[in-house]
Amino acid sequence: MRELGGDQVTEAVAGCVAALRPAVARDWTEVTAGGLDWNCHETALHVADDLVAYAGNLAGRAQDRYVPFELKLDEGTDNSGLLQVIETTGALLAAAVRTAPRHVRAFHPYPFRSADRAGFAAMGIAEVLLHTHDMTQGLGLPYRPAEELAESVLAYLFPHVQPGPTPWRTLLWATGRGELPGRAPVTDWRWNNNLVIPAERLDLVGIRPAEARDLRLGGDGGFEWIEGGPYEGTRDAAGFLLKAYEGGVHRPEFGVFALVRREDGRAIGGIGFHSAPDDEGRVEIGYDLTVAARGHGYATEALRALADRAFARDGVRSLFATTEVANIASQAVLLRAGFSKVSEDDEGLAFELRKK
Template sequence: MHALGAEQPAERVEEVVADCVTALRAVTDRKWEGVRAGRLEWDCRETAVHIASDLLAYAGQLAGRAQDAYIPFEMTPDDGTDNAALLTVIETTGALLAATIRTTPRAVRAFHPYPFRQANREGFAAMGVAEVLLHTHDITEGLGVRHEPPAELASFVLTRIFPHVRPGPTPWQTLLWATGRGELPGREPVGPWRWSSNPVLRSERLGLEGLTPASAADLGTGGDGGFAWAGSTPADGTRVGAGMMVKQYEEGVFRPEWTAYVLVRREDDLAVGAMGFHAVPDEDGRVEVGYDLVEDARGHGYATEALRALSAWALAQDGVRIVTAVIDHDNVASQGVVTRAGFTRAGEDEAKGEYLYELRR
């Protein structure tokens, strides 16, 4: 994975569109209509129109701040638009999406149906890059032309909207396999598939924003994870937790809703800490939570507020019965947080100097 700072979302959209246009420009003299695009039911021309339509639709969702549905419009090329002109349409709609991403504030979310009914600018950028990458592949495959895009583009997509997919030999091979377009040694073929943006929960004063593998990798190596932090830098515990998330991703057990959440103060969009789950719930319906705050944000009730919201969400999920927290004997402040959030002391490990707290459904 690459450092987040090197992965500017708008630039990635521009790069993938340029790669697409370069690949397809070499075959504009061929017949696209009536030639099936790879494994799709569409022909190559319909697929090219779909690329442009998706880029415009994603720009529209962000620009219009859509909250409950897709904005009701569609793009249709003029009659007589040839293949070369259709590439100009792709370039134009790609430029519109890139410009929208650059001018959309970080905290903005817009509607996308799967799986959490929202995505931020980086999520829409990753979706746009995915659409262009995959459908350029479909078209070139249909026309019998070999094309392999830059690995960085496939990695950008995988680490943002395919967090549940264990990395494979190369990012491009992995993305093709994850979308039912290729094979990977030792893995079963993929049938129906979906991508996944990061989840966001809300409390009275905070947004709890689930980390993507890309953000976790950046935090774990000293970056800011794409957030502005109160007090300028995240706490050490946040970096440790982010490293745990990266390991889960590399092992193929990362699940976006059971990851770490960055606590973002809604009034000023500053991150004040992180809170999240150590792993997915176990077979007994238990899930463990951990958290920390930057020093400048302590004493304002943020941890208690976030823990109430995250615990309530967890206990509302199927099969989850108990949320637990393990706290050192001498961490009196954290003991107060869990107690105010409704947890009760349920055990003690004297050898380790730890208390076990639980909140039950």
């Protein structure tokens, strides 16, 4: 799967325009867009409106709402002009994505009220792919985007959805636009930008399946790491995340997080859950830091933030962690974060933190 950026936004928009151009002479206001309540003209305008809104929020670093402006067509704009507007607003989003630093986040309401540049690129691409499908269905035109684009949209925005053998069909099914053998129809859906948990000096940035795959294959996962990173434990955890995603059991709120230092936007380690809580509300955690980041209290800070977030959720009653007998530093981190030692044997020590 590909990392999503400005080039992929441009590719999606070009595919949309090419698919719709053969029907520019038709009256789009008289044709319903697929299974939507909108006609094709309204749907095309919606695509352009979303593209420029995403560009505006990301470029303007909006934090609590959409930037207050509205896209309005000149009177008498025909379908060719409308396609030009889609091209232009797509170019604006592509430029905003290319120029935004990796760590910058801006407002989007679902589900955690922010998205980074990859998230905005993914949302823009999703709007283009899905609504081009809707419009071409109504207009009776052929359309099938690149499977790699659909695969990346799923891995960035639908981490809770098990990927299927054909990404485009899976994306259509996940958004209530088609069927997949063995899966119930989808009637209610929403995409899922990654969670960021703030700590005092760090942000715990949720790692998405697309980024986990890159980390597992030896890449940087889209993060800028300090010297020595990412450490082996983070790569291993990314592999477990990817396996859960491919098995359809990944729950992103109980996933893996990169520890990103707020002062410079650089990643220094990883932390996360081994899985979702069990029936008793117990969930195991793990963490690691690059060597250069150790000894500054970052692990304790991150562990406290993760624990607070976990205990704020219903159904989580205790956190559990293990460490080797010789790893005195890790044991000290757990004790400083409020954990208590609950067992010890030749293989290691176990610690637990219970919800108060």
